[in-house]
Amino acid sequence: MKTMTCNELGGKCDQKLSAESWDEMVKVMTKHVMDKHPDVAKKMEELHKQDPHKWGRETKPKWDAAPEV
Numbered sequence: 522m523k524t525m526t527c528n529e530l531g532g533k534c535d536q537k538l539s540a541e542s543w544d545e546m547v548k549v550m551t552k553h554v555m556d557k558h559p560d561v562a563k564k565m566e567e568l569h570k571q572d573p574h575k576w577g578r579e580t581k582p583k584w585d586a587a588p589e590v
Contacts (some may be wrong), residue, residue, distance in 0.1 A: 523587045544583050
C-alpha cells in the first residue's frame with residue numbers, strides 16, 4: 522500500500538490518499554477530485570482531452586518512488 526497527498530498527485534489539498542496499485546490510485550484520486558475539487562476536475566478533464574496520458578506520465582514516477590506503507 523502506498524499513500525500520497527492530493528497535492529502530490531496534482532490536486533490542491535493535503536488529504537492523504539492510499540491505494541494498493543497505480544490503477545487503484547488513479548480511481549481514488551479521480552473520485553477525490555470530483556467530490557472535493559470540482560474546479561480541478563473540470564481542468565483535468567480539459568487536459569485529458571488534449572493529452573490523455575500526460576497526467577500519468579508526470580505522476581506515475583512519483584507513485585513509483587513513494588514508499589510502501
